[in-house]
Amino acid sequence: MLDKSHLTNSKPEEKTVLFLRRHWISIMKLVFITLVAVIAPLALRLMLGYTAPKLIAAPSADAISAVFFSMYYLAVLTFFFQEFIDYYLDTWIVTTERIIDIEQRGLFNRVSSEMHLPSVQDSSAEITGFLQTFLDYGNVHIQSAGEEQRFVFRNVPHPERVRVTILKLAEQDRLREEHQAPAGMSNK
Amino acid sequence: MIPINILLIIFLLFMVVVFVFTFFNVYHLLRFGEARKRTIVITVIYLTCVTTLLSVSSYMIMQADWSATIQILPTTHLPK
Numbered sequence: 001m002l003d004k005s006h007l008t009n010s011k012p013e014e015k016t017v018l019f020l021r022r023h024w025i026s027i028m029k030l031v032f033i034t035l036v037a038v039i040a041p042l043a044l045r046l047m048l049g050y051t052a053p054k055l056i057a058a059p060s061a062d063a064i065s066a067v068f069f070s071m072y073y074l075a076v077l078t079f080f081f082q083e084f085i086d087y088y089l090d091t092w093i094v095t096t097e098r099i100i101d102i103e104q105r106g107l108f109n110r111v112s113s114e115m116h117l118p119s120v121q122d123s124s125a126e127i128t129g130f131l132q133t134f135l136d137y138g139n140v141h142i143q144s145a146g147e148e149q150r151f152v153f154r155n156v157p158h159p160e161r162v163r164v165t166i167l168k169l170a171e172q173d174r175l176r177e178e179h180q181a182p183a184g185m186s187n188k
Numbered sequence: 189m190i191p192i193n194i195l196l197i198i199f200l201l202f203m204v205v206v207f208v209f210t211f212f213n214v215y216h217l218l219r220f221g222e223a224r225k226r227t228i229v230i231t232v233i234y235l236t237c238v239t240t241l242l243s244v245s246s247y248m249i250m251q252a253d254w255s256a257t258i259q260i261l262p263t264t265h266l267p268k
Contacts, residue, residue: 001219001221001222063249063253064195066245067196074202074203074206077237078209078210081234088230102220104216104220107216110220
């Protein structure tokens with residue numbers, strides 16, 4: 001399991017500052033879709049009861065509907081949980097030393113990336129649209145000194161605060177490294 | 189005319205798929221999820237939902253009459 005206080009390859013003084021997931025609105029869309037999927041067959045059954053009662057009264061109807069409803073609802077539950085896990089396991093961790101981006105893409109695809117704070121060159125927050133403005137969530141883009149490496153925190157809460165925190169931590173880490181530089185190097 | 193209990197075979201195959209997905213979902217959650225009570229609670233809730241749904245399904249399936257048959261192709265009666 002992922003322990004915030006004991007990340008892999010962590011340095012002795014390293015502390016977790018931010019542990020981010022996508023905004024809860026991402027999961028609300030999924031909940032809404034699932035609710036519609038749950039109610040739809042019940043509504044269909046009710047409608048058939050009024051429009052085609054002979055169909056429902058057929059001798060094989062009970063057996064067929066038992067199997068159909070079972071398979072359908074199990075599929076809905078499995079789909080919902082699969083998407084929930086995708087949301088739950090997508091995390092962005094900002095520590096005093098680095099930024100870790102963990103993305104779960106489907107069932108058998110997981111990508112973990114790391115960026116050390118001194119290499120953070122630029123950070124920008126993006127809030128677009130009424131919902132994002134009203135609920136204060138959006139994307140945070142982090143540009144490193146590498147060729148094209150760029151992290152994107154998608155739909156995280158308080159993106160502006162996250163952006164400022166990352167830039168502050170990057171600056172503090174750079175100052176810390178400068179102070180820790182060997183004395184011989186500073187005399188050159 | 190085919191017996192409708194053939195649907196039970198389809199249901200069984202579907203169950204295998206559901207078990208595979210459930211296993212891997214729970215595996216991912218326990219392996220990569222946050223080390224907090226919340227992760228365990230979510231896992232327990234999911235397994236409870238799957239178990240409940242399977243129990244209800246089994247009950248409904250046992251109540252149904254599986255001796256019936258369904259007609260796939262319409263029978264035509266040629267005039268004499």
